[in-house]
Amino acid sequence: MTTTTETYGVDPSPTPLALLLLGREADPASERGVECPGDLPAASDPDLVARARAAKEQLGDRVFILGHHYQRDEVIEFADVTGDSFKLARDAAARPEAEYIVFCGVHFMAESADILTTDAQQVVLPDLAAGCSMADMATAEQVAECWDALTDAGIADVTVPVSYMNSSADIKAFTGKHGGTICTSSNAKRALEWAFEQGQKVLFLPDQHLGRNTAVLEMGFSLEDCVLYNPHKPNGGLTAEQLRNAKMILWRGHCSVHGRFSLDSVNEVRERIPGVTVLVHPECKHEVVTAADMVGSTEYIIKALDAAEPGSKWAIGTELNLVRRLAKAHPDKEVVFLDRAVCFCSTMNRIDLPHLVWALESLVEGRVPNVITVDPETEKYAKAALDRMLALP
Numbered sequence: 001m002t003t004t005t006e007t008y009g010v011d012p013s014p015t016p017l018a019l020l021l022l023g024r025e026a027d028p029a030s031e032r033g034v035e036c037p038g039d040l041p042a043a044s045d046p047d048l049v050a051r052a053r054a055a056k057e058q059l060g061d062r063v064f065i066l067g068h069h070y071q072r073d074e075v076i077e078f079a080d081v082t083g084d085s086f087k088l089a090r091d092a093a094a095r096p097e098a099e100y101i102v103f104c105g106v107h108f109m110a111e112s113a114d115i116l117t118t119d120a121q122q123v124v125l126p127d128l129a130a131g132c133s134m135a136d137m138a139t140a141e142q143v144a145e146c147w148d149a150l151t152d153a154g155i156a157d158v159t160v161p162v163s164y165m166n167s168s169a170d171i172k173a174f175t176g177k178h179g180g181t182i183c184t185s186s187n188a189k190r191a192l193e194w195a196f197e198q199g200q201k202v203l204f205l206p207d208q209h210l211g212r213n214t215a216v217l218e219m220g221f222s223l224e225d226c227v228l229y230n231p232h233k234p235n236g237g238l239t240a241e242q243l244r245n246a247k248m249i250l251w252r253g254h255c256s257v258h259g260r261f262s263l264d265s266v267n268e269v270r271e272r273i274p275g276v277t278v279l280v281h282p283e284c285k286h287e288v289v290t291a292a293d294m295v296g297s298t299e300y301i302i303k304a305l306d307a308a309e310p311g312s313k314w315a316i317g318t319e320l321n322l323v324r325r326l327a328k329a330h331p332d333k334e335v336v337f338l339d340r341a342v343c344f345c346s347t348m349n350r351i352d353l354p355h356l357v358w359a360l361e362s363l364v365e366g367r368v369p370n371v372i373t374v375d376p377e378t379e380k381y382a383k384a385a386l387d388r389m390l391a392l393p
């Protein structure tokens with residue numbers, strides 16, 4: 001297997017700055033495109049902050065607001081807790097007295113919160129259009145077809161699915177049903193070690209980069225041990241023999257934000273800032289992670305910056321809202337975004353102050369908007385997969 005961008009399935013063409021700000025990088029086919037019902041306050045309303053504060057106060061302990069690390073500052077300001085998707089779902093589960101969980105993040109995160117919270121709690125996503133293009137790259141139908149291909153190749157019974165937290169409830173349920181586990185970017189290695197104790201091969205969904213980076217850089221597999229399953233091609237674009245020879249069957253999905261960082265970004269920043277430490281998220285392409293000095297989850301990145309020496313220089317390859325907050329929180333260090341082009345997660349950014357105010361004021365008025373619910377059957381199997389992750393050594 002060669003390490004080309006073609007192999008990794010990421011569009012290598014740069015997107016002009018203005019288009020990134022408009023969210024043009026999003027894949028229209030993967031967006032839900034659901035408009036927020038009701039009257040949204042105008043973004044120009046000077047009372048938005050006061051309105052959010054008042055509604056939150058009125059709701060008191062009945063509401064618990066979760067803010068993902070990639071959310072805008074204006075939203076994070078009202079979060080009771082911040083974190084990555086799994087930490088937030090667990091935080092929600094630890095607050096059973098909260099009737100309403102307002103999840104400032106994206107759709108799959110709200111689903112996970114619904115799975116892990118009690119039936120009495122309702123999970124609200126302030127904008128239903130806040131999907132995740134990576135999660136939407138693996139649908140239940142496509143994954144069922146892939147499993148058929150593995151069955152035809154005679155390897156389904158020795159293959160263990162491992163799905164990244166960034167996947168829909170349907171994919172988590174598929175994983176649970178077939179004896180697999182969920183992983184996060186912090187515990188992917190442990191999840192893969194566990195999976196290889198259960199079977200001989202892993203079907204890794206939906207982020208090819210996290211799967212490849214973990215298998216090759218942390219577990220000693222070679223790039224040739226990995227094959228890329230393309231759900232848009234018959235049999236994933238692979239022969240039965242290729243499937244049988246592979247150790248890691250990587251789903252052809254990626255994060256449109258982290259997938260933008262390139263080897264050029266790393267080389268350019270090293271030239272621009274001598275002595276810089278390049279720290280990237282494992283959702284970045286293999287060539288980027290290989291060229292970086294350090295790699296780790298968002299929680300790892302935050303801790304690394306906390307522990308860094310004053311005066312040290314850092315180029316961070318993760319979502320821009322988080323990098324900007326880190327730069328602000330560490331004025332004694334030089335913290336820059338890895339790429340010269342500005343790139344937010346366009347779906348994360350759909351949650352803004354008007355949507356948060358709208359959601360909170362609706363709750364005050366007794367209307368529960370944009371409730372995210374996972375059906376009991378899906379929840380049962382998805383929870384089985386999540387429980388296996390929790391039981392990982």
Ligand code: SF4
Nearest residue numbers: 132133134255257345
């Ligand atoms: S940053 Fe990437 S993985 Fe995270 S929500 Fe946005 S598109 Fe999905």
